[in-house]
Amino acid sequence: MNFIGTGYAVSDMLSMVSRYGLSDCVHVNGVVKDRHTLSDYYAASDLFLFPSFYDNAPLVVREAAAMGTPAILLEGSTAAEVICDRKNGFLTQKSPERFSELIIHLKNNRDLLNRVSEGARTTLVRSWEDVVDEVSDRYDSLIRRYKG
Secondary structure (H helix, E strand, O other): OOOEEEOOOOOHHHHHHHHHEEEEEOOOOOOOOOOOHHHHHHHHHOOOOOOOOOOOOHHHHHHHHHHHEEEEEEEEOOHHHOOOOOOOEEEEOOOOHHHHHHHHHHOOOHHHHHHHHHHHHHOOOOOOHHHHHHHHHHHHHHHHHHHO
């Protein structure tokens, strides 16, 4: 398991990894700024775990999807609004037990994981050209509206 980034709980996480003897299979990598290295982490992963309830529309979910890595998000979170459960990602209750049960289920159901991986890649990824066209259209609309 690879953790990317840092946060207020990183020292607690490192202590837990050590206490449970998981240093050989759990790695806390800190902030990864190189886009190619980050893409390699996504591509090497089966799942992208995003248990945050409060983060809004994170780009990381789409970045993971671009590399064929579906995400697990919490039901009812803002970030989960783009996810259709078991179509382009996975949703679970805000509970460590439910989250871990879903991970175990997916470990044992590679066909579902592969189907959702493809769904994530085809429905969540947007090219910069699409985004720029959409933003340009929105600005044009706003300008027309306020010009009178």
